Amino acid sequence: MDFLQQDIISATGKEKQQASAxxxxxxxxxxxxxxxxxxxxxPAAGGEEMTRGFLQELVHIxxxxxxxxxxxxxxxxxxxHPHQLREGLDGFSLELPDQPENLEQILEDCRxxxxxxxxxxxxxxxxxxxxxxxxIGVAGEWLTSAxxxxxxxxxxxxxxxxxxxxxxxxxxxxxxxxxxEGDGIFCPGGTISNLYxxxxxxxxxxxxxxxxxxxxxxxxxLFTSEHSHYSGKKSASVLGMGSxxxxxxxxxxRGKMIPADLESSIVAAKEKGLVPFYVNATAGTTVYGAFDxxxxxxxxxxxxxxxxxxxxxxxxxxxxxxxxxxxxxxIERAWSVTWNPHKMMGVxxxxxxxxxxKRGLLQGCNEIGAxxxxxxxxxxxxxxxxxxxxxxxxxxxxxxxLWLMWKAxxxxxxxxxxxxCLENAEYLYEQLQRRTDFELVFKHKPEHSNVxxxxxxxxxxxxQPGPDRDMRLHQVAPLIKGRxxxxxxxxxxxxxxxxKVNFFRCVFSNPATQREDxxxxxxxIAQLGEDL
Numbered sequence: 001m002d003f004l005q006q007d008i009i010s011a012t013g014k015e016k017q018q019a020s021a022x023x024x025x026x027x028x029x030x031x032x033x034x035x036x037x038x039x040x041x042x043p044a045a046g047g048e049e050m051t052r053g054f055l056q057e058l059v060h061i062x063x064x065x066x067x068x069x070x071x072x073x074x075x076x077x078x079x080x081h082p083h084q085l086r087e088g089l090d091g092f093s094l095e096l097p098d099q100p101e102n103l104e105q106i107l108e109d110c111r112x113x114x115x116x117x118x119x120x121x122x123x124x125x126x127x128x129x130x131x132x133x134x135x136i137g138v139a140g141e142w143l144t145s146a147x148x149x150x151x152x153x154x155x156x157x158x159x160x161x162x163x164x165x166x167x168x169x170x171x172x173x174x175x176x177x178x179x180x181e182g183d184g185i186f187c188p189g190g191t192i193s194n195l196y197x198x199x200x201x202x203x204x205x206x207x208x209x210x211x212x213x214x215x216x217x218x219x220x221x222l223f224t225s226e227h228s229h230y231s232g233k234k235s236a237s238v239l240g241m242g243s244x245x246x247x248x249x250x251x252x253x254r255g256k257m258i259p260a261d262l263e264s265s266i267v268a269a270k271e272k273g274l275v276p277f278y279v280n281a282t283a284g285t286t287v288y289g290a291f292d293x294x295x296x297x298x299x300x301x302x303x304x305x306x307x308x309x310x311x312x313x314x315x316x317x318x319x320x321x322x323x324x325x326x327x328x329x330x331i332e333r334a335w336s337v338t339w340n341p342h343k344m345m346g347v348x349x350x351x352x353x354x355x356x357x358k359r360g361l362l363q364g365c366n367e368i369g370a371x372x373x374x375x376x377x378x379x380x381x382x383x384x385x386x387x388x389x390x391x392x393x394x395x396x397x398x399x400x401x402l403w404l405m406w407k408a409x410x411x412x413x414x415x416x417x418x419x420x421c422l423e424n425a426e427y428l429y430e431q432l433q434r435r436t437d438f439e440l441v442f443k444h445k446p447e448h449s450n451v452x453x454x455x456x457x458x459x460x461x462x463x464q465p466g467p468d469r470d471m472r473l474h475q476v477a478p479l480i481k482g483r484x485x486x487x488x489x490x491x492x493x494x495x496x497x498x499x500k501v502n503f504f505r506c507v508f509s510n511p512a513t514q515r516e517d518x519x520x521x522x523x524x525i526a527q528l529g530e531d532l
Contacts, residue, residue, distance in 0.1 A: 033103035036102060038100060057107055069122050072123060072517070075488035076119050076122045089116070121512070123517045125490070126521065131509050137402075140400045149397060151399075152388075153374070153384075154381075155380070162384070167403055168183070168184040168185075175334075181359070183360070184354055184356055188350055191229070194309070197278075198236065198239060198278055199366075200361045202278075204358070219274050221247055221266075221277070222246045223247045223269075223276065225282055226251050227290060228280055257281065257292040259293060259299075259300060277306060282312075283312035283327075283328050284318070285450075287505055289446060289448025290447060291328065294331055309336045313338045313339065316328075316339030316341075317343060317345045318422075319331075321419050324418065339353045345417070345418075422448070428518050428521075429446055432451070432453050438456065439454045441503050449507055449508035450505060450507050455480060456476075457530065459532060473502070477502040478502060480529045484525075493505050506521065
C-alpha cells in the first residue's frame with residue numbers, strides 16, 4: 001500500500017508501549033500517567049521523579065516527531081478541514097475544561113497536536129520561506145523556554161543580553177559597517193523589524209514626533225517597490241502616516257526596483273506637497289527572490305537626503321555565502337537593515353533582527369525610562385539594560401538558538417547551507433527548462449532560491465496565450481494545491497502577481513532537501529494535474 005494512503009503515524013499502541021517501557025526501565029517513575037496531574041510535578045514536594053518521567057515521555061514524543069520529519073516515507077501533513085478539527089478527532093478536543101485533566105491526556109494532546117500539524121522540517125515542504133528543522137536550534141529553543149527570562153534588563157537576563165550584543169556586532173560587521181557604527185535589537189518577525197526602521201527614520205528627521213505626534217509634522221512620503229513586502233504599507237498605517245502615502249515604485253520584469261522610477265516618484269511626491277523621508281529597498285523579494293539595485297538606490301537617497309532601509313529579511317542569509325554575497329552589494333550604505341535568520345539560515349521561528357547604523361537612535365526614539373525597571377543607580381553598567389530600546393516591555397529571548405547554531409556551524413557552515421539551497425533552485429530551474437508540461441514565469445536564472453512556474457495540463461498545452469488560456473490556467477494551481485494537501489505528499493505555495501495568473505512558487509531554505517525531492521515535486525504536480 002502506498003504510504004500516502006496510510007494514516008500518519010502517531011502514538012500507536014505499540015509506540016505507547018515502547019515509550020512506557022523506556023520510562024519503566026529508567027526506574028524513576030510509573031509509566032502510567034492516568035492518575036498523575038500537573039499539581040504532582042515540580043515545584044510540588046517530592047515531584048522530581050514524576051517531573052523527570054513526564055519530561056522523558058515528552059522527549060520521546062518530540063524525538064519521534066523530529067525523526068519522522070526527515071523521513072520521505074511520511075506525510076508532510078495529515079490535512080483536516082477547520083470544522084473537523086473544531087469538532088474533535090479521535091479524542092483530540094480543542095475545548096478547554098474547568099477541571100484539570102491527567103497527564104496521560106496531556107501527553108496524548110501533545111501527540112495529536114503534532115499529528116495534525118504540518119511537518120515544516122520535511123524535505124518536501126516548499127511552502128514558506130521558513131522551513132527545515134535544525135536540531136541545534138531546537139535545543140536552543142528548549143533551553144530558552146526552560147530559562148524563561150525576559151530581555152529587558154541585565155539583572156534578569158545577563159547572559160542573553162551579552163549574546164545579543166555579540167550577535168548584533170557580528171551581523172553589523174557582515175553587513176559592512178565599521179566597528180564604531182551600529183545598533184539593533186531582535187524583533188518578533190520581519191514585519192516588526194521593518195516597522196522599527198520607519199519608526200526610527202521618522203524620529204531621526206523629526207524627533208518632536210515622539211512627544212507632539214504626527215500633527216506637528218508635514219505629510220510624509222515613503223517609497224517601496226511593487227514587489228516589496230506588504231509590511232511597508234502596514235507599518236505606515238500603524239504609525240499614523242497612512243498607507244496612501246506609501247508610493248509604490250515600478251519594477252522591471254525580473255522584479256527589481258527601477259531607480260529612474262524611484263527618482264520620478266520622489267519628484268511627484270514633492271509636487272503633491274508631501275515630504276519624502278524614507279526608501280525601502282528589498283534584498284530578496286518574497287515571490288521572485290529579486291534583489292533591488294542597492295547602490296543606485298543609495299545614490300538617490302543620498303541626493304535627496306532620504307533614509308535608506310534594506311529589507312533583507314529573506315536575502316540577508318546570502319551575506320553568509322562568499323559565492324552569493326555580492327548580490328547585496330551596496331547594503332553597507334543602508335541606514336538600517338532587516339535580517340531574518342529564521343529564513344535562509346534555518347533558525348527556528350522566530351528570529352529577526354533590525355540593524356540601525358547610527359547608535360543612540362533606537363534608545364532616543366523608544367526610551368520612556370520606567371523607574372521600576374530602568375533605574376539609573378544600579379550597581380552595574382546600566383547601558384546593558386537594553387529593554388528601553390524596544391517598543392515592547394516583555395520581549396522573548398530569540399538570541400540563544402542563533403548563537404548556539406553559529407557556534408555549531410560557524411560562519412562557513414551557514415555559507416555552505418545557503419549555497420546548497422541555491423544549488424537546489426538552480427537544479428529545479430534547469431529541470432523546468434527541459435520540460436514541456438511546465439513553463440517558467442520568467443526566463444532568467446534565479447537570483448535567490450525562489451523558482452516560479454506554471455504547470456500546463458494536457459488540455460492547455462495547445463492553446464495560444466490569451467484571456468481564455470489565462471482564465472483556465474489561473475484555476476490550475478489552486479486545484480493541484482488542494483489535491484496535494486489532501487494527499488499530504490508535499491506542500492508548495494502559489495499566488496498571482498500583477499498581470500500573471502496563479503503560479504507555483506518553490507522556495508528552498510531546508511538543507512535536508514535533495515535533488516530527489518525536486519524530481520518528486522515535478523512528477524507529483526504532473527500526476528495531480530494530468531486530468532485537468
